[in-house]
Amino acid sequence: MASAQGIVSLTRLCFAVKRQRFIGRKGFSAQSCARVFPIICKHQKPNLVVAKSSKVRDFRVFNSVQLDQFLTSDDEDEMGEGFFEAIEELERMAREPSDVLGEMNDRLTARELQLVLVYFSQEGRDSWCALEVFEWLRKENRVDKETMELMVSIMCSWVKKLIEGEHDIGDVVDLLVESDCVGLKPSFSMMEKVISLYWEMGEKEKAVLFVKEVxxxxxxxxxxxxxxxxxxxxxxxxxxxxxxxxxxxxxxxxxxxxxxxxxxxxxxxxxxxxxxxxxxxxxxxxxxxxxxxxxxxxxxxxxxxxxxxxxxxxxxxxxxxxxxxxxxxxxxxxxxxxxxxxxxxxxxxxxxxxxxxxxxxxxxxxxxxxxxDADLYDIVLAICASQKEANAIGRLLTGTDVSSSLRKKKSLSWLLRGYIKGGHFDDAAETVIKMLDLGLHPEFLDRAAVLQGLRKRIQQSGCVDTYLKLCKRLSDSNLIGPCLLYLFIKKYKLWIIKTL
Structure with a gap:
């Protein structure tokens, strides 16, 4: 990708002369530029060489810009003499880029203008000129979707170079701010790229500081x-x-x-x-x-x-x-x-x-x-049942009487499991009996859990009424085997004879 060090290829003297044109522009000042570009280009060498055709044709093989999605093997053949003349005139810096491009407007195709952007975005070139070219394209209404994607890719490559070069976070933010001066408002994808770069480099604290600065x-x-x-x-x-x-x-x-x-x-x-x-x-x-x-x-x-x-x-x-x-x-x-x-x-x-x-x-x-969703109502119903919130349970069960059998069984099963989880086995037994009365058979594990809970309570309190009532109802529905009843009768035969 284009080097951030290629944003400006001038010395500070050339920088000062060239940037005077931007003083007074809305949202821009020479002072604000000085915050970013001198830092970025401090290792750059002046490169005011007049472009020759053979030299320009070689720019497809540079290593600092990776824009293969925009360049093809036919690009060299598409470069007319107007393209080379434009590059030569722009590198001379004798006139405003907008004047040069305006004069040659009819001789440059949309593809050639894109290649001008790529040329000046290379490391060692005057990359600020790329921003000026883009600004002129925008004012002339010649920025199509592909050109916009190209310029965003160039900007992202500059940002990447800043981050990889461990520049201050303020420099990265400055670059995003200045891009707005030429009509290239930072997109969210550009913000996302900065955060992702810091994150992937393990500089998570810098990602936080970047967001704060933004x-x-x-x-x-x-x-x-x-x-x-x-x-x-x-x-x-x-x-x-x-x-x-x-x-x-x-x-x-x-x-x-x-x-x-x-x-x-x-x-x-x-x-x-x-x-x-x-x-x-x-x-x-x-x-x-x-x-x-x-x-x-x-x-x-x-x-x-x-x-x-x-x-x-x-x-x-x-x-x-x-x-x-x-x-x-x-x-x-x-x-x-x-x-x-x-x-x-x-x-x-x-x-x-x-x-x-x-x-x-x-x-x-x-x-x-x-x-x-109805399932969320059932989950909340189970939580309220575990906490024995009677009023809430009543509100949440409203409407189950007119619901389908499948929906009704599902809701009552959640209610039953909520009572079991909360240890409210009397309420759980009543729920099992209610389901049986409605022709709904509770799941085997749910029935077994209720019976087990009631048996444990019998060992503590000796109260068997609820257990006997549930066993009889399960037996009537052919949901309990005689062996379970036999074991119960053997242990509590005096109480059962009295009850029967």
Whole structure:
């Protein structure tokens, strides 16, 4: 790609003379140029050689520009005498590039003008001239899609050279700012490229500093279609990069820190950070389940009060961050994002096992016209059942009476499993009986779990009524074998004779 050191091929004396033409241009000053270009070209040698045809033809083999998608093997044959004369006249720098190109406009094809851009973008050439040529093309309305892609590729190659040359982040940002002076507004893909380059080089802190600098200067960029599902701005893209690597907490902290530092990340970055909160809560829940399994197996010690407190605090801090991010989306974003916000909050509360808050988000989603999937209602129903939230359970079961048998069985099965998980076996037994009355047969493992839970409770309290009632109902439905009844009768025959 074109060397960033080839952005200017002049000494400071030539630089000062040539750049006087830009003083007073909107958004541009010789002072601002001096921040970027002297730094970039400090190792350049003056190269004011008049171009000869043979020399110009050799520019296809240079090593500093990789633009094969724009150059073909036929390009040399397409170069007319007008092309060589234009190169020679531009290198003389006796007149403004716009005057030279305007005079030769009719003699240069669109392809030749593209090749002029490539020629001056080479290392050792006056690459600022490439920007002047592009500016003239834009003013003459001769920048088509291919030419724009070519210039963006050239700009990206300069940016890459700056980054690989370990220049200051301010120099990279300066280059993006100055490109706007010639009508080449930085696109999001250019921002994305800078972040990706730093990231791939392992300079993650520099990627963070770059995004901060972009926000501080208020640099705008061309919006692009969000075809990848993770774009929207430099903050969101970097937060997404962190999240993809599994650094969920870092992604959340990064976005919140920028916002609380007085900067203004794009709204989409808040949604990315909310997704990271969900993923971190989900990872926490999975880790806790594993630890509890190890504790039951005697492999690790049970959680003490202090550890439980630390876990709960970490979870509550994550939820607080997610709520704060959701508030910023609602404050700064459009109403079309409200449904997505409630969807993220729903996922947060499901992962953290907060039934009532999750139920509320279901209704909030419905109010803004984003109906949640029926499976999400069932999951929230199970969470509320495990916490024995009777009112919420009643609201969530509304409508199941008119639903299909398959849908009804699925919802009641989730309700049953929620009761089992929460240890509410009387309610679980009633749910099994209700399903049987409706002609719905609970799964074998669910029935066995309820019976096992009731048997354990008999050993503790001696109460057998619920167990007997459930056994009789299961027997009537041919869902329980006589061997189970025999074992029960053998152990509790005095109570059963009395009951029967």
């Amino acid at each position: 926000l501080k200067r208020g640099i705008t960029y061309l919006e692009e279609d969000d075809t990848d599902g993770h774009k929207g701005g430099p903050t969101g893209y970097l937060a997404w990069k962190m999240m993809v690597e599994g650094n969920y907490r870092d992604s959340v902290t990064f976005v919140i820190h920028l916002r609380e530092s007085g900067l203004k990340p794009e709204v989409y970055s808040y949604l990315i950070a909310m997704t990271a909160v969900v993923k971190e809560l989900n990872e926490l829940a999975k880790a806790l389940r594993k630890l509890k399994g190890f504790a039951r197996a005697g492999l690790v010690a049970e959680f003490d009060t202090e550890n439980i407190g630390l876990i709960e605090k970490y979870q509550s801090d994550l939820i607080a961050d997610g709520v704060q991010l959701s508030n910023w989306v609602i404050e700064e974003g459009s109403s079309s994002l409200h449904g997505v916000v409630h969807e993220r909050l729903l996922a947060m509360y499901i992962c953290s096992g907060h039934g009532l808050e999750a139920e509320r988000q279901l209704w909030e989603m419905k109010l803004v016209g984003k109906e949640a």
